[in-house]
Amino acid sequence: DAKTTQPPSMDCAEGRAANLPCNHSTISGNEYVYWYRQIHSQGPQYIIHGLKNNETNEMASLIITEDRKSSTLILPHATLRDTAVYYCIVGGNRDDKIIFGKGTRLHILP
Amino acid sequence: DAGVIQSPRHEVTEMGQEVTLRCKPISGHNSLFWYRQTMMRGLELLIYFNNNVPIDDSGMPEDRFSAKMPNASFSTLKIQPSEPRDSAVYFCASSFLTAGNNEQFFGPGTRLTVL
Numbered sequence: 411d412a413k414t415t416q417p418p419s420m421d422c423a424e425g426r427a428a429n430l431p432c433n434h435s436t437i438s439g440n441e442y443v444y445w446y447r448q449i450h451s452q453g454p455q456y457i458i459h460g461l462k463n464n465e466t467n468e469m470a471s472l473i474i475t476e477d478r479k480s481s482t483l484i485l486p487h488a489t490l491r492d493t494a495v496y497y498c499i500v501g502g503n504r505d506d507k508i509i510f511g512k513g514t515r516l517h518i519l520p
Numbered sequence: 521d522a523g524v525i526q527s528p529r530h531e532v533t534e535m536g537q538e539v540t541l542r543c544k545p546i547s548g549h550n551s552l553f554w555y556r557q558t559m560m561r562g563l564e565l566l567i568y569f570n571n572n573v574p575i576d577d578s579g580m581p582e583d584r585f586s587a588k589m590p591n592a593s594f595s596t597l598k599i600q601p602s603e604p605r606d607s608a609v610y611f612c613a614s615s616f617l618t619a620g621n622n623e624q625f626f627g628p629g630t631r632l633t634v635l
Binding site: 442444446448452453454455456459461497501507508509510511512 | 524553555562563564565568576611613620621622623624625626627628629
C-alpha cells in the first residue's frame with residue numbers, strides 16, 4: 411500500500427504557483443520523499459526528491475516539514491503543460507521499491 | 521542517450537496467445553523495473569531487477585507472467601497465455617540505484633490489448 415495521502419485533484423491558474431500537498435505520517439528515518447508526474451499517455455517523469463532538507467531544481471521546489479510527516483511540491487509558475495497527475499512517494503532508498511498511489515490530478519486553468 | 525526503449529509500442533492479440541514485451545534500459549543503470557497501469561488499479565510494480573538479478577517479484581499477478589533480464593541491456597516480460605484482463609499499459613523503468621537515490625527513468629510504455 412502507498413504510504414502517502416494526497417488530494418485527488420487540484421486546480422491552479424496559469425502563471426500562479428501550484429502547491430501540491432502530501433501527507434506521509436508513517437515515514438521512517440531513512441526514507442526519502444519522491445515526486446513524479448505523469449502527463450497523459452506518457453510514462454511517469456521524475457521531478458525531485460529529498461530526505462529532510464528543502465530541495466529545489468529547475469522544475470520545482472520541495473518543502474518538507476521539520477517532523478517529516480508532510481511535504482509540499484511547489485511549481486513556481488504553472489503552465490498548461492504542467493497539467494498532469496502528480497505522485498508523492500515515500501521510500502526508494504537503496505534496494506527499496508517505490509509504490510505509486512493514486513496521486514493528485516492537477517488542472518492548470520488558462 | 522535515447523532513454524529507456526520499449527517495444528512494441530502497441531500490441532493487439534487474442535486471448536490465449538503468448539505476448540512478449542521488450543525493454544532496453546539506459547546504459548549504465550543497474551536496476552530495471554516493470555510496471556503495469558490500468559484505470560482500475562493504477563500504476564503497479566510487477567518486478568524489479570538489480571544487477572540483472574530479480575529482487576522482488578511479489579507484484580507479478582500469477583504464473584502466466586514471467587520476466588527475464590539476460591544481460592544489463594535487455595529485459596523481457598512475457599505473458600503466456602494472455603487473457604483480456606491483462607489489457608493495460610506496461611512500463612519499463614531503469615535507475616542507477618544507490619543509497620539515497622532511486623530516480624527512475626520510464627520508457628514510453630507498451631499498450632497491450634487482449635481480445
